[in-house]
Amino acid sequence: xxxxxxxxxxxxxxxxxxxxxxxxxxxxxxxxxxxxxxxxxxxxxxxxxxxxxxxxxxxxxxxxxxxxxxxxxxxxxxxxxxxxxxxxxxxxxxxxxxxxxxxxxxxxxxxxxxxxxxxxxxxxxxxxxxxxxxxxxxxxxxxxxxxxxxxxxxxxxxxxxxxxxxxxxxxxxxxxxxxxxxxxxxxxxxxxxxxxxxxxxxxxxxxxxxxxxxxxxxxxxxxxxxxxxxxxxxxxxxxxxxxxxxxxxxxxxxxxxxxxxxx
Amino acid sequence: xxxxxxxxxxxxxxxxxxxxxxxxxxxxxxxxxxxxxxxxxxxxxxxxxxxxxxxxxxxxxxxxxxxxxxxxxxxxxxxxxxxxxxxxxxxxxxxxxxxxxxxxxxxxxxxxxxxxxxxxxxxxxxxxxxxxxxxxxxxxxxxxxxxxxxxxxxxxxxxxxxxxxxxxxxxxxxxxxxxxxxxxxxxxxxxxxxxxxxxxxxxxxxxxxxxxxxxxxxxxxxxxxxxxxxxxxxxxxxxxxxxxxxxxxxxxxxxxxxxxxxxxxxxxxxxxxxxxxxxxxxxxxxxxxxxxxxxxxx
Numbered sequence: 001x002x003x004x005x006x007x008x009x010x011x012x013x014x015x016x017x018x019x020x021x022x023x024x025x026x027x028x029x030x031x032x033x034x035x036x037x038x039x040x041x042x043x044x045x046x047x048x049x050x051x052x053x054x055x056x057x058x059x060x061x062x063x064x065x066x067x068x069x070x071x072x073x074x075x076x077x078x079x080x081x082x083x084x085x086x087x088x089x090x091x092x093x094x095x096x097x098x099x100x101x102x103x104x105x106x107x108x109x110x111x112x113x114x115x116x117x118x119x120x121x122x123x124x125x126x127x128x129x130x131x132x133x134x135x136x137x138x139x140x141x142x143x144x145x146x147x148x149x150x151x152x153x154x155x156x157x158x159x160x161x162x163x164x165x166x167x168x169x170x171x172x173x174x175x176x177x178x179x180x181x182x183x184x185x186x187x188x189x190x191x192x193x194x195x196x197x198x199x200x201x202x203x204x205x206x207x208x209x210x211x212x213x214x215x216x217x218x219x220x221x222x223x224x225x226x227x228x229x230x231x232x233x234x235x236x237x238x239x240x241x242x243x244x245x246x247x248x249x250x251x252x253x254x255x256x257x258x259x260x261x262x263x
Numbered sequence: 264x265x266x267x268x269x270x271x272x273x274x275x276x277x278x279x280x281x282x283x284x285x286x287x288x289x290x291x292x293x294x295x296x297x298x299x300x301x302x303x304x305x306x307x308x309x310x311x312x313x314x315x316x317x318x319x320x321x322x323x324x325x326x327x328x329x330x331x332x333x334x335x336x337x338x339x340x341x342x343x344x345x346x347x348x349x350x351x352x353x354x355x356x357x358x359x360x361x362x363x364x365x366x367x368x369x370x371x372x373x374x375x376x377x378x379x380x381x382x383x384x385x386x387x388x389x390x391x392x393x394x395x396x397x398x399x400x401x402x403x404x405x406x407x408x409x410x411x412x413x414x415x416x417x418x419x420x421x422x423x424x425x426x427x428x429x430x431x432x433x434x435x436x437x438x439x440x441x442x443x444x445x446x447x448x449x450x451x452x453x454x455x456x457x458x459x460x461x462x463x464x465x466x467x468x469x470x471x472x473x474x475x476x477x478x479x480x481x482x483x484x485x486x487x488x489x490x491x492x493x494x495x496x497x498x499x500x501x502x503x504x505x506x507x508x509x510x511x512x513x514x515x516x517x518x519x520x521x522x523x524x525x526x527x528x529x530x531x532x533x534x535x536x537x538x539x540x541x542x543x544x545x546x547x548x549x550x551x552x553x554x555x556x557x558x559x560x561x
Contacts, residue, residue: 154368160371163355164382
Protein backbone atom coordinates (compact mmCIF):
# COMPACT_ATOMS: atom_id res chain seq x y z
CA UNK A 1 0.00 0.00 0.00
CA UNK A 2 2.77 2.38 0.97
CA UNK A 3 4.67 1.37 -2.13
CA UNK A 4 1.62 1.96 -4.27
CA UNK A 5 0.98 5.48 -2.94
CA UNK A 6 4.67 6.25 -3.35
CA UNK A 7 4.51 5.16 -6.97
CA UNK A 8 1.34 7.18 -7.51
CA UNK A 9 2.93 10.28 -5.96
CA UNK A 10 5.95 9.94 -8.21
CA UNK A 11 3.79 9.56 -11.31
CA UNK A 12 1.82 12.66 -10.33
CA UNK A 13 5.00 14.70 -9.97
CA UNK A 14 6.29 13.42 -13.30
CA UNK A 15 3.01 14.17 -15.06
CA UNK A 16 2.86 17.61 -13.47
CA UNK A 17 6.39 18.41 -14.62
CA UNK A 18 5.69 17.35 -18.20
CA UNK A 19 2.27 19.03 -18.19
CA UNK A 20 3.67 22.24 -16.72
CA UNK A 21 6.41 22.28 -19.30
CA UNK A 22 3.87 21.73 -22.06
CA UNK A 23 1.66 24.60 -20.82
CA UNK A 24 4.57 26.98 -20.39
CA UNK A 25 6.01 26.33 -23.84
CA UNK A 26 2.86 25.81 -25.84
CA UNK A 27 2.62 29.43 -26.99
CA UNK A 28 5.85 28.86 -28.92
CA UNK A 29 7.17 32.23 -27.79
CA UNK A 30 10.56 30.78 -26.76
CA UNK A 31 12.59 29.20 -29.59
CA UNK A 32 14.85 27.26 -27.21
CA UNK A 33 12.31 25.47 -25.03
CA UNK A 34 10.16 23.19 -27.15
CA UNK A 35 6.94 21.69 -25.81
CA UNK A 36 7.14 17.95 -25.01
CA UNK A 37 4.51 17.20 -27.65
CA UNK A 38 6.72 18.75 -30.33
CA UNK A 39 9.80 16.87 -29.11
CA UNK A 40 8.01 13.53 -29.04
CA UNK A 41 6.43 14.00 -32.44
CA UNK A 42 9.81 15.06 -33.85
CA UNK A 43 11.47 11.99 -32.31
CA UNK A 44 8.80 9.79 -33.79
CA UNK A 45 9.13 11.15 -37.32
CA UNK A 46 12.91 11.42 -37.15
CA UNK A 47 13.66 7.94 -35.78
CA UNK A 48 10.68 5.67 -35.37
CA UNK A 49 8.61 6.22 -38.49
CA UNK A 50 10.47 3.76 -40.68
CA UNK A 51 9.28 0.69 -42.58
CA UNK A 52 8.17 -2.35 -40.61
CA UNK A 53 10.98 -4.36 -42.21
CA UNK A 54 13.45 -2.17 -40.33
CA UNK A 55 11.56 -2.52 -37.06
CA UNK A 56 10.06 0.92 -37.79
CA UNK A 57 13.43 2.58 -37.54
CA UNK A 58 14.10 5.36 -40.00
CA UNK A 59 17.33 5.60 -41.98
CA UNK A 60 18.37 8.36 -39.57
CA UNK A 61 17.92 5.98 -36.66
CA UNK A 62 19.80 3.11 -38.27
CA UNK A 63 22.49 5.52 -39.44
CA UNK A 64 23.02 7.30 -36.13
CA UNK A 65 21.33 5.69 -33.15
CA UNK A 66 22.36 2.12 -33.84
CA UNK A 67 26.04 2.93 -34.52
CA UNK A 68 26.18 4.99 -31.33
CA UNK A 69 24.66 2.30 -29.15
CA UNK A 70 26.75 -0.39 -30.87
CA UNK A 71 29.98 1.47 -30.21
CA UNK A 72 28.97 2.10 -26.62
CA UNK A 73 28.31 -1.61 -26.07
CA UNK A 74 31.55 -2.56 -27.84
CA UNK A 75 33.59 -0.16 -25.71
CA UNK A 76 31.82 -1.38 -22.59
CA UNK A 77 32.46 -5.02 -23.48
CA UNK A 78 36.14 -4.56 -24.33
CA UNK A 79 36.83 -2.49 -21.23
CA UNK A 80 34.92 -4.96 -19.02
CA UNK A 81 36.89 -7.95 -20.29
CA UNK A 82 40.25 -6.24 -19.97
CA UNK A 83 39.33 -4.56 -16.68
CA UNK A 84 38.10 -7.75 -15.03
CA UNK A 85 41.02 -9.85 -16.29
CA UNK A 86 43.63 -7.30 -15.19
CA UNK A 87 41.74 -6.58 -11.99
CA UNK A 88 41.69 -10.20 -10.88
CA UNK A 89 45.39 -10.60 -11.67
CA UNK A 90 46.32 -7.43 -9.81
CA UNK A 91 43.98 -8.18 -6.93
CA UNK A 92 45.37 -11.70 -6.43
CA UNK A 93 49.07 -11.11 -7.10
CA UNK A 94 50.68 -8.91 -4.51
CA UNK A 95 53.70 -8.00 -6.65
CA UNK A 96 51.53 -6.85 -9.53
CA UNK A 97 49.50 -4.67 -7.20
CA UNK A 98 52.62 -3.02 -5.80
CA UNK A 99 53.93 -2.33 -9.30
CA UNK A 100 50.68 -1.27 -10.94
CA UNK A 101 49.05 0.81 -8.26
CA UNK A 102 50.71 4.17 -9.06
CA UNK A 103 49.80 3.77 -12.73
CA UNK A 104 46.22 2.91 -11.86
CA UNK A 105 45.89 5.89 -9.55
CA UNK A 106 47.14 8.11 -12.33
CA UNK A 107 44.97 6.56 -15.02
CA UNK A 108 41.75 6.78 -13.06
CA UNK A 109 42.48 10.40 -12.14
CA UNK A 110 42.66 11.50 -15.78
CA UNK A 111 39.26 12.85 -16.88
CA UNK A 112 38.47 10.48 -19.77
CA UNK A 113 37.33 13.17 -22.29
CA UNK A 114 40.83 14.63 -22.34
CA UNK A 115 42.10 11.36 -23.84
CA UNK A 116 39.77 11.65 -26.84
CA UNK A 117 42.07 13.95 -28.89
CA UNK A 118 44.88 11.49 -28.30
CA UNK A 119 42.82 8.59 -29.64
CA UNK A 120 41.79 10.84 -32.55
CA UNK A 121 45.44 11.12 -33.57
CA UNK A 122 46.11 7.42 -33.10
CA UNK A 123 43.01 6.04 -34.84
CA UNK A 124 41.81 8.98 -37.00
CA UNK A 125 38.10 9.75 -37.35
CA UNK A 126 35.61 6.98 -36.91
CA UNK A 127 34.55 3.95 -35.02
CA UNK A 128 37.88 2.54 -33.67
CA UNK A 129 38.75 5.88 -32.11
CA UNK A 130 35.30 6.15 -30.55
CA UNK A 131 35.38 2.63 -29.12
CA UNK A 132 38.86 3.24 -27.73
CA UNK A 133 37.70 6.45 -26.05
CA UNK A 134 34.68 4.75 -24.51
CA UNK A 135 36.78 1.80 -23.34
CA UNK A 136 39.34 4.12 -21.80
CA UNK A 137 36.66 5.81 -19.74
CA UNK A 138 35.03 2.55 -18.66
CA UNK A 139 38.12 0.56 -17.78
CA UNK A 140 39.12 2.48 -14.64
CA UNK A 141 36.06 1.99 -12.48
CA UNK A 142 35.87 -1.67 -13.59
CA UNK A 143 39.56 -2.24 -12.89
CA UNK A 144 39.64 -0.52 -9.51
CA UNK A 145 36.52 -2.29 -8.26
CA UNK A 146 37.61 -5.69 -9.55
CA UNK A 147 40.99 -5.35 -7.83
CA UNK A 148 39.18 -4.56 -4.59
CA UNK A 149 36.81 -7.50 -4.96
CA UNK A 150 39.48 -10.02 -5.96
CA UNK A 151 41.77 -8.92 -3.15
CA UNK A 152 39.17 -9.39 -0.44
CA UNK A 153 38.08 -12.95 -1.06
CA UNK A 154 37.67 -14.42 2.43
CA UNK A 155 40.73 -16.46 3.47
CA UNK A 156 38.45 -19.26 4.67
CA UNK A 157 36.94 -19.60 1.21
CA UNK A 158 40.38 -19.79 -0.38
CA UNK A 159 41.64 -22.25 2.20
CA UNK A 160 38.68 -24.52 1.54
CA UNK A 161 39.49 -24.39 -2.16
CA UNK A 162 43.08 -25.42 -1.38
CA UNK A 163 42.05 -28.15 1.06
CA UNK A 164 39.86 -29.73 -1.61
CA UNK A 165 42.51 -29.23 -4.28
CA UNK A 166 40.48 -27.15 -6.68
CA UNK A 167 42.48 -26.44 -9.82
CA UNK A 168 43.43 -22.88 -10.79
CA UNK A 169 40.55 -22.56 -13.25
CA UNK A 170 38.01 -23.84 -10.73
CA UNK A 171 39.41 -21.55 -8.08
CA UNK A 172 39.07 -18.58 -10.41
CA UNK A 173 35.66 -19.40 -11.85
CA UNK A 174 33.98 -20.95 -8.80
CA UNK A 175 35.54 -19.04 -5.94
CA UNK A 176 37.35 -15.80 -6.80
CA UNK A 177 35.05 -14.41 -9.49
CA UNK A 178 31.78 -15.12 -7.64
CA UNK A 179 33.22 -13.74 -4.44
CA UNK A 180 34.33 -10.58 -6.24
CA UNK A 181 31.12 -10.34 -8.29
CA UNK A 182 29.38 -7.73 -6.10
CA UNK A 183 32.34 -5.35 -6.50
CA UNK A 184 32.81 -6.17 -10.18
CA UNK A 185 29.15 -5.40 -10.90
CA UNK A 186 29.40 -2.15 -8.95
CA UNK A 187 32.33 -1.22 -11.19
CA UNK A 188 30.41 -2.16 -14.32
CA UNK A 189 27.52 -0.01 -13.23
CA UNK A 190 29.80 3.00 -12.93
CA UNK A 191 31.35 2.04 -16.26
CA UNK A 192 27.91 1.99 -17.87
CA UNK A 193 27.31 5.63 -16.94
CA UNK A 194 30.76 6.63 -18.17
CA UNK A 195 30.27 4.79 -21.46
CA UNK A 196 27.21 6.88 -22.29
CA UNK A 197 29.12 10.09 -21.61
CA UNK A 198 32.17 9.01 -23.56
CA UNK A 199 30.04 7.87 -26.50
CA UNK A 200 28.73 11.42 -26.92
CA UNK A 201 32.06 13.14 -26.24
CA UNK A 202 33.91 10.95 -28.74
CA UNK A 203 31.29 11.61 -31.40
CA UNK A 204 31.38 15.34 -30.71
CA UNK A 205 35.11 15.45 -31.23
CA UNK A 206 35.69 12.98 -34.01
CA UNK A 207 32.57 11.14 -35.09
CA UNK A 208 31.44 10.63 -38.66
CA UNK A 209 27.97 9.54 -37.58
CA UNK A 210 26.06 8.84 -34.38
CA UNK A 211 23.83 10.78 -32.04
CA UNK A 212 26.69 12.92 -30.80
CA UNK A 213 27.56 13.84 -34.37
CA UNK A 214 23.90 14.66 -35.06
CA UNK A 215 23.75 16.95 -32.04
CA UNK A 216 27.04 18.61 -32.96
CA UNK A 217 25.65 19.33 -36.42
CA UNK A 218 22.37 20.52 -34.95
CA UNK A 219 24.34 22.92 -32.78
CA UNK A 220 25.74 24.70 -35.83
CA UNK A 221 22.38 24.83 -37.60
CA UNK A 222 20.34 25.82 -34.53
CA UNK A 223 18.28 22.66 -34.98
CA UNK A 224 16.52 22.67 -31.61
CA UNK A 225 14.24 19.64 -32.20
CA UNK A 226 17.23 17.39 -32.86
CA UNK A 227 19.02 18.65 -29.75
CA UNK A 228 15.95 18.09 -27.59
CA UNK A 229 15.23 14.77 -29.19
CA UNK A 230 18.77 13.57 -28.44
CA UNK A 231 18.52 14.75 -24.82
CA UNK A 232 15.27 12.87 -24.27
CA UNK A 233 16.47 9.79 -26.13
CA UNK A 234 19.74 9.58 -24.19
CA UNK A 235 17.96 10.06 -20.89
CA UNK A 236 15.56 7.24 -21.70
CA UNK A 237 18.41 5.06 -22.99
CA UNK A 238 20.28 5.56 -19.73
CA UNK A 239 17.23 4.60 -17.70
CA UNK A 240 16.63 1.51 -19.86
CA UNK A 241 20.25 0.33 -19.60
CA UNK A 242 20.26 0.86 -15.85
CA UNK A 243 17.05 -1.12 -15.49
CA UNK A 244 18.39 -4.01 -17.54
CA UNK A 245 21.57 -3.92 -15.49
CA UNK A 246 19.64 -3.88 -12.23
CA UNK A 247 17.72 -7.00 -13.26
CA UNK A 248 20.90 -8.84 -14.23
CA UNK A 249 22.59 -7.74 -11.02
CA UNK A 250 19.68 -8.83 -8.87
CA UNK A 251 19.69 -12.27 -10.42
CA UNK A 252 23.46 -12.68 -10.28
CA UNK A 253 23.72 -11.51 -6.69
CA UNK A 254 20.64 -13.15 -5.21
CA UNK A 255 22.96 -15.21 -3.00
CA UNK A 256 24.58 -12.11 -1.62
CA UNK A 257 21.33 -10.52 -0.45
CA UNK A 258 20.21 -13.84 0.99
CA UNK A 259 23.48 -14.41 2.81
CA UNK A 260 23.55 -10.85 4.12
CA UNK A 261 20.06 -11.23 5.56
CA UNK A 262 20.99 -14.27 7.62
CA UNK A 263 24.41 -13.18 8.82
CA UNK B 264 39.20 -51.73 33.14
CA UNK B 265 36.88 -52.88 30.37
CA UNK B 266 38.36 -54.90 27.61
CA UNK B 267 38.53 -53.67 24.08
CA UNK B 268 35.21 -54.43 22.44
CA UNK B 269 35.14 -56.90 19.62
CA UNK B 270 34.54 -55.76 16.09
CA UNK B 271 31.00 -54.82 15.23
CA UNK B 272 29.46 -55.74 11.91
CA UNK B 273 30.98 -53.51 9.29
CA UNK B 274 33.29 -51.84 11.74
CA UNK B 275 36.92 -52.58 12.06
CA UNK B 276 38.15 -51.61 15.48
CA UNK B 277 41.78 -51.19 16.17
CA UNK B 278 43.31 -51.18 19.60
CA UNK B 279 44.90 -47.89 20.51
CA UNK B 280 47.98 -47.53 18.43
CA UNK B 281 51.28 -47.11 20.23
CA UNK B 282 53.30 -45.52 17.51
CA UNK B 283 53.68 -48.96 16.05
CA UNK B 284 54.91 -49.23 12.53
CA UNK B 285 53.20 -50.22 9.34
CA UNK B 286 49.52 -50.02 10.15
CA UNK B 287 49.48 -46.32 10.76
CA UNK B 288 47.73 -44.27 8.12
CA UNK B 289 49.02 -41.02 9.54
CA UNK B 290 52.23 -40.40 11.41
CA UNK B 291 53.26 -37.02 12.69
CA UNK B 292 56.88 -36.90 13.78
CA UNK B 293 58.40 -34.13 15.86
CA UNK B 294 56.20 -31.48 14.29
CA UNK B 295 57.04 -27.89 15.18
CA UNK B 296 55.49 -24.86 13.59
CA UNK B 297 56.62 -21.37 14.46
CA UNK B 298 55.23 -18.03 13.36
CA UNK B 299 58.31 -15.86 13.53
CA UNK B 300 59.81 -16.53 16.93
CA UNK B 301 56.49 -17.72 18.38
CA UNK B 302 56.08 -21.47 18.42
CA UNK B 303 52.45 -22.51 18.02
CA UNK B 304 53.20 -26.22 18.35
CA UNK B 305 56.39 -27.90 19.43
CA UNK B 306 57.69 -31.39 18.81
CA UNK B 307 54.32 -33.06 18.36
CA UNK B 308 54.38 -36.74 17.52
CA UNK B 309 51.31 -38.84 17.10
CA UNK B 310 49.97 -41.53 14.88
CA UNK B 311 46.56 -42.57 13.68
CA UNK B 312 45.85 -46.13 12.59
CA UNK B 313 43.59 -46.87 9.67
CA UNK B 314 39.96 -46.79 10.72
CA UNK B 315 40.73 -45.07 14.00
CA UNK B 316 38.99 -41.94 15.28
CA UNK B 317 41.48 -39.90 17.25
CA UNK B 318 40.42 -36.75 19.00
CA UNK B 319 42.74 -33.93 19.94
CA UNK B 320 41.72 -31.78 22.86
CA UNK B 321 43.44 -28.91 24.55
CA UNK B 322 42.96 -25.46 26.00
CA UNK B 323 42.49 -22.55 23.62
CA UNK B 324 45.81 -21.43 22.25
CA UNK B 325 47.37 -24.90 22.22
CA UNK B 326 47.89 -24.79 18.47
CA UNK B 327 45.15 -27.27 17.56
CA UNK B 328 44.32 -25.51 14.33
CA UNK B 329 47.98 -25.15 13.42
CA UNK B 330 48.39 -28.89 13.89
CA UNK B 331 45.36 -29.55 11.69
CA UNK B 332 46.51 -27.20 8.95
CA UNK B 333 49.96 -28.79 8.91
CA UNK B 334 48.35 -32.21 8.68
CA UNK B 335 46.14 -31.06 5.81
CA UNK B 336 49.17 -29.77 3.95
CA UNK B 337 47.88 -26.20 4.17
CA UNK B 338 50.82 -25.10 6.33
CA UNK B 339 54.44 -26.14 5.99
CA UNK B 340 55.94 -27.36 9.25
CA UNK B 341 58.99 -25.53 10.56
CA UNK B 342 60.53 -28.86 11.52
CA UNK B 343 59.21 -32.40 11.62
CA UNK B 344 57.17 -34.35 9.14
CA UNK B 345 53.63 -35.42 8.44
CA UNK B 346 53.55 -38.84 6.81
CA UNK B 347 50.33 -40.00 5.21
CA UNK B 348 50.16 -43.53 3.81
CA UNK B 349 53.94 -43.71 3.91
CA UNK B 350 54.42 -40.50 1.96
CA UNK B 351 55.71 -37.27 3.46
CA UNK B 352 53.13 -34.51 3.05
CA UNK B 353 54.65 -31.53 1.25
CA UNK B 354 51.53 -30.07 -0.34
CA UNK B 355 47.81 -30.70 0.08
CA UNK B 356 47.48 -34.48 -0.33
CA UNK B 357 44.73 -36.08 -2.33
CA UNK B 358 41.78 -37.67 -0.55
CA UNK B 359 42.10 -35.82 2.69
CA UNK B 360 38.70 -34.38 3.47
CA UNK B 361 38.34 -31.39 5.71
CA UNK B 362 35.52 -29.98 7.81
CA UNK B 363 36.20 -26.55 9.26
CA UNK B 364 34.55 -24.81 12.18
CA UNK B 365 33.40 -21.80 10.20
CA UNK B 366 30.88 -23.39 7.85
CA UNK B 367 29.65 -19.99 6.71
CA UNK B 368 33.06 -19.44 5.09
CA UNK B 369 33.88 -22.93 3.99
CA UNK B 370 30.60 -23.34 2.10
CA UNK B 371 30.24 -21.06 -0.89
CA UNK B 372 27.07 -18.96 -0.61
CA UNK B 373 26.81 -18.57 -4.39
CA UNK B 374 26.55 -22.32 -4.93
CA UNK B 375 23.56 -24.46 -4.10
CA UNK B 376 23.96 -27.21 -1.53
CA UNK B 377 24.49 -29.92 -4.14
CA UNK B 378 26.92 -27.78 -6.13
CA UNK B 379 28.93 -27.12 -2.97
CA UNK B 380 29.19 -30.84 -2.33
CA UNK B 381 29.96 -31.67 -5.98
CA UNK B 382 32.55 -28.92 -6.53
CA UNK B 383 35.65 -30.80 -5.30
CA UNK B 384 34.74 -33.79 -7.47
CA UNK B 385 35.35 -31.99 -10.75
CA UNK B 386 38.99 -32.95 -10.90
CA UNK B 387 38.16 -36.65 -10.68
CA UNK B 388 34.89 -36.94 -12.54
CA UNK B 389 34.25 -35.17 -15.81
CA UNK B 390 30.58 -36.06 -16.09
CA UNK B 391 28.35 -33.58 -14.33
CA UNK B 392 25.58 -36.12 -13.81
CA UNK B 393 27.95 -38.53 -12.08
CA UNK B 394 29.25 -35.79 -9.78
CA UNK B 395 25.73 -34.83 -8.92
CA UNK B 396 24.84 -38.43 -8.17
CA UNK B 397 27.78 -38.79 -5.78
CA UNK B 398 26.88 -35.51 -4.11
CA UNK B 399 23.25 -36.51 -3.66
CA UNK B 400 24.27 -39.83 -2.12
CA UNK B 401 26.51 -38.00 0.35
CA UNK B 402 23.71 -35.57 1.18
CA UNK B 403 21.44 -38.51 1.79
CA UNK B 404 23.91 -40.07 4.21
CA UNK B 405 23.89 -36.90 6.32
CA UNK B 406 20.10 -36.67 6.27
CA UNK B 407 19.71 -33.77 3.85
CA UNK B 408 17.48 -35.31 1.20
CA UNK B 409 15.39 -32.61 -0.45
CA UNK B 410 17.71 -29.76 0.43
CA UNK B 411 20.05 -30.10 -2.53
CA UNK B 412 18.60 -27.13 -4.38
CA UNK B 413 18.76 -24.78 -1.41
CA UNK B 414 21.57 -22.37 -0.71
CA UNK B 415 23.71 -22.73 2.42
CA UNK B 416 22.42 -19.49 3.92
CA UNK B 417 18.88 -20.83 3.74
CA UNK B 418 19.83 -23.58 6.20
CA UNK B 419 20.46 -23.61 9.93
CA UNK B 420 24.00 -23.80 11.27
CA UNK B 421 23.72 -27.49 12.04
CA UNK B 422 22.41 -28.24 8.57
CA UNK B 423 25.18 -26.20 6.99
CA UNK B 424 27.72 -28.25 8.90
CA UNK B 425 26.00 -31.38 7.62
CA UNK B 426 26.54 -30.04 4.10
CA UNK B 427 30.22 -29.56 4.92
CA UNK B 428 30.40 -33.13 6.21
CA UNK B 429 28.62 -34.38 3.09
CA UNK B 430 31.15 -32.55 0.93
CA UNK B 431 34.00 -34.23 2.78
CA UNK B 432 32.31 -37.64 2.47
CA UNK B 433 31.59 -37.23 -1.24
CA UNK B 434 35.29 -36.51 -1.63
CA UNK B 435 35.82 -40.12 -0.52
CA UNK B 436 38.62 -39.34 1.89
CA UNK B 437 41.14 -41.81 3.29
CA UNK B 438 41.56 -39.36 6.15
CA UNK B 439 38.97 -36.92 7.41
CA UNK B 440 40.25 -33.89 9.30
CA UNK B 441 37.71 -32.07 11.45
CA UNK B 442 38.81 -28.80 12.99
CA UNK B 443 36.40 -27.93 15.83
CA UNK B 444 33.58 -28.92 13.51
CA UNK B 445 30.80 -28.41 16.03
CA UNK B 446 32.15 -25.36 17.83
CA UNK B 447 29.53 -23.04 16.33
CA UNK B 448 26.32 -24.97 16.88
CA UNK B 449 24.05 -25.40 19.89
CA UNK B 450 24.36 -28.32 22.30
CA UNK B 451 21.54 -30.45 20.94
CA UNK B 452 22.71 -30.05 17.35
CA UNK B 453 26.23 -30.78 18.48
CA UNK B 454 25.19 -34.15 19.91
CA UNK B 455 23.29 -34.99 16.73
CA UNK B 456 26.33 -34.15 14.63
CA UNK B 457 28.63 -36.20 16.86
CA UNK B 458 26.39 -39.19 16.36
CA UNK B 459 26.25 -38.49 12.64
CA UNK B 460 30.05 -38.60 12.48
CA UNK B 461 30.16 -41.85 14.45
CA UNK B 462 27.54 -43.37 12.17
CA UNK B 463 29.13 -42.44 8.83
CA UNK B 464 32.49 -43.46 10.21
CA UNK B 465 31.12 -46.89 11.10
CA UNK B 466 29.41 -47.18 7.70
CA UNK B 467 32.42 -46.20 5.65
CA UNK B 468 35.31 -47.07 7.94
CA UNK B 469 36.87 -43.64 7.56
CA UNK B 470 39.92 -42.62 9.56
CA UNK B 471 39.20 -39.42 11.41
CA UNK B 472 41.30 -36.88 13.26
CA UNK B 473 39.00 -34.54 15.14
CA UNK B 474 40.10 -31.44 17.00
CA UNK B 475 37.87 -30.08 19.72
CA UNK B 476 38.02 -27.97 22.84
CA UNK B 477 35.09 -29.88 24.29
CA UNK B 478 36.27 -32.59 26.70
CA UNK B 479 32.99 -34.55 26.62
CA UNK B 480 33.12 -34.58 22.85
CA UNK B 481 36.72 -35.77 22.77
CA UNK B 482 35.88 -38.73 25.02
CA UNK B 483 32.49 -39.50 23.54
CA UNK B 484 33.61 -39.62 19.90
CA UNK B 485 37.21 -40.79 20.23
CA UNK B 486 38.90 -44.17 20.23
CA UNK B 487 41.81 -42.31 21.71
CA UNK B 488 42.16 -38.80 23.08
CA UNK B 489 45.36 -36.83 22.62
CA UNK B 490 45.66 -34.00 25.11
CA UNK B 491 47.70 -30.98 24.11
CA UNK B 492 49.23 -28.52 26.55
CA UNK B 493 49.14 -24.83 26.05
CA UNK B 494 51.52 -22.67 24.03
CA UNK B 495 53.56 -23.94 22.49
CA UNK B 496 51.31 -26.95 22.02
CA UNK B 497 52.86 -30.24 23.00
CA UNK B 498 51.38 -33.68 23.47
CA UNK B 499 50.73 -33.95 27.18
CA UNK B 500 49.14 -37.36 27.23
CA UNK B 501 47.31 -39.97 25.23
CA UNK B 502 44.19 -41.46 26.76
CA UNK B 503 42.78 -44.63 25.25
CA UNK B 504 38.99 -44.64 25.31
CA UNK B 505 37.66 -48.12 25.78
CA UNK B 506 33.99 -47.28 25.93
CA UNK B 507 31.70 -49.82 24.31
CA UNK B 508 30.40 -49.23 20.83
CA UNK B 509 28.02 -48.12 19.55
CA UNK B 510 28.20 -45.00 21.63
CA UNK B 511 24.99 -43.44 22.82
CA UNK B 512 24.56 -39.86 23.97
CA UNK B 513 22.69 -40.91 27.10
CA UNK B 514 23.75 -44.47 27.90
CA UNK B 515 27.45 -43.97 27.18
CA UNK B 516 27.64 -40.74 29.14
CA UNK B 517 25.90 -42.48 32.02
CA UNK B 518 28.71 -45.03 32.36
CA UNK B 519 31.12 -44.61 35.26
CA UNK B 520 33.93 -45.22 32.79
CA UNK B 521 32.82 -42.17 30.85
CA UNK B 522 32.84 -40.05 33.99
CA UNK B 523 36.31 -41.30 34.89
CA UNK B 524 37.64 -40.67 31.43
CA UNK B 525 36.25 -37.18 31.22
CA UNK B 526 37.64 -36.39 34.66
CA UNK B 527 41.01 -37.70 33.60
CA UNK B 528 41.03 -35.72 30.39
CA UNK B 529 39.80 -32.62 32.23
CA UNK B 530 42.70 -32.81 34.65
CA UNK B 531 45.12 -33.29 31.81
CA UNK B 532 43.70 -30.35 29.91
CA UNK B 533 43.98 -28.18 33.01
CA UNK B 534 47.46 -29.47 33.70
CA UNK B 535 46.47 -30.92 37.10
CA UNK B 536 48.16 -33.86 38.74
CA UNK B 537 46.21 -37.10 38.91
CA UNK B 538 44.27 -37.67 42.15
CA UNK B 539 45.82 -39.58 45.04
CA UNK B 540 45.15 -43.28 45.62
CA UNK B 541 41.56 -44.22 46.40
CA UNK B 542 40.18 -42.60 43.31
CA UNK B 543 40.19 -44.55 40.07
CA UNK B 544 43.80 -45.13 39.16
CA UNK B 545 45.19 -43.08 36.34
CA UNK B 546 45.78 -45.24 33.33
CA UNK B 547 47.65 -42.71 31.42
CA UNK B 548 51.31 -42.47 30.91
CA UNK B 549 52.31 -38.88 30.57
CA UNK B 550 53.83 -38.32 27.16
CA UNK B 551 57.57 -37.92 27.21
CA UNK B 552 57.49 -34.54 25.54
CA UNK B 553 54.61 -33.09 27.55
CA UNK B 554 55.20 -33.57 31.24
CA UNK B 555 53.12 -32.20 34.06
CA UNK B 556 52.75 -28.54 34.43
CA UNK B 557 51.16 -26.17 36.87
CA UNK B 558 47.49 -25.36 36.18
CA UNK B 559 47.20 -22.93 33.32
CA UNK B 560 50.93 -22.87 33.00
CA UNK B 561 53.19 -23.48 30.09
